[in-house]
Amino acid sequence: MVKRARSRGTLASLAAELGVSRTTVSNAYNHPDQLSVELRERILAAAEARGYPGPDPMARSLRTRRVGxxxxxxxxxxxxxxxxxxxxxxxxxxxxxxxxxxxxxxxxxxxxxxxxxxxxxxxxxxxxxxxxxxxxxxxxxxxxxxxxxxxxxxxxxxxxxxxxxxxxxDRSAIRPAARALVDAGHRRIGILAIRLERERHDGPVDLDTLPDAALHVQRDRVLGALDEFTAAGIAREEVPVITRHINDHANCLSAAREMLTGHPDLTAVLCTTDSMALGVLEYAQEQAISIPEELSVTGFDGIRNALMVGLTTVIQxxxxxxxxxxxxxxxxxxxxxxxxxxxxxxxxxxxxTTFHRGTTVAPPRESPDLVGPVLPTFRG
The missing domain is CATH 3.40.50.2300 (Response regulator)
Structure with missing residues (x-):
């Protein structure tokens, strides 16, 4: 004799068998606080025995107009x-x-x-x-x-x-970081940013195209820093800006390398993310560049890792x-x-936002024999 498979229970059949309303069965799943512990346990045990998985979420979404x-x-x-x-x-x-x-x-x-x-x-x-x-x-x-x-x-x-x-x-938020570099006496400053456009570009940024950049957050942070530098008498064309499309460790480190090898006269780097700034700190450590004595660095975001190492940054x-x-x-x-x-x-x-002064900004080091800051020494 072939044994007929037992049909799976439904909300209606379970309610009828237990002598309760359909709403009561539904509440056992969706609003357990409306039932006694004993009643809810009895409903769930019966449902498990009959293979009932609970109310259909699609039916519920149609009834409540919510997907959840x-x-x-x-x-x-x-x-x-x-x-x-x-x-x-x-x-x-x-x-x-x-x-x-x-x-x-x-x-x-x-x-x-x-x-x-x-x-x-x-x-x-x-x-x-x-x-x-x-x-x-x-x-x-x-x-x-x-x-x-x-x-x-x-x-x-x-x-x-x-x-x-x-x-x-963003444009106003980054200005205290730029101002900290200016107030410390820096005039040779570079900017590291993550992508400004949807299309991939890794490398120097054409400042003429910056005002029309599609990604407003990075655009405004760069423009805000340039506003502060311009107010201090630093010509915009004298501030190199380098970008990376992806804000991960490898790209942040390579951006720092490109900036500091391509512009060895810099005494400070302003970064539009803490990840970029951490890349600069790591590269500086590899090259035995003292922070902040030889190079000042600022970031933006206020992530835990940055605050732990004392980065001067903007906390959002x-x-x-x-x-x-x-x-x-x-x-x-x-x-x-x-x-x-x-x-x-x-x-x-x-x-x-809040400006966090940190410990990574100091005046440019001056030589006793020369007027003006000494250039950072790169080793390796």
């Missing part, structure tokens, strides 16, 4: 989100602010890829999207906007007036930035689901 996930559109390969300390802190802030909202985080990598942007963004099931530091005109941003979901832009692009925004004033609230973006998006999602009209112009939240 928030998208984070990134400009990098997915691995970068877990390797870059500033990105990790941002995502930690988002996770903290959305805790308890029954929403997962879905990372959408929009880095260098041949994948069609509309296909990548269009197939992701999310209730809303945080656009984290995407270039102006990026096709992934265009595809995300086409879905007409609640959306918050974080960091960049900065000039989309009809979208909510969370970020900092990366975790709070993520938290603010998460809170803002959840509020927009609630309004969207309730079909509430927008209360006014899209919200904009500009967070404060």
């Amino acid at each position: 996930s928030i998208g984070v559109l990134l400009t990098e390969h997915l691995t970068y989100a877990f390797e870059d300390v500033a990105s990790v802190d941002f995502l930690a802030g988002m996770a903290e602010s959305t805790s308890g909202a029954e929403s997962a985080l879905t990372l959408i990598p929009a880095g260098p890829s041949e994948v069609d942007a509309s296909a990548l963004v269009g197939r992701v099931a999310v209730d809303g999207v945080v656009v984290y530091s995407v270039a102006e005109g990026d096709p992934h941003l265009t595809a995300a906007r086409a879905r007409q979901l609640p959306m918050v832009v974080c960091d960049q692009p900065t000039g989309i007036d009809d979208l909510p925004f969370v970020g900092i004033d 609230p990366n975790k709070e930035k993520g938290a603010a973006a998460g809170r803002m998006l959840l509020s927009l999602i609630d309004a969207h689901i309730a079909d509430l009209p927008a209360p006014g112009p899209p919200p904009r939240e500009i967070l404060a």
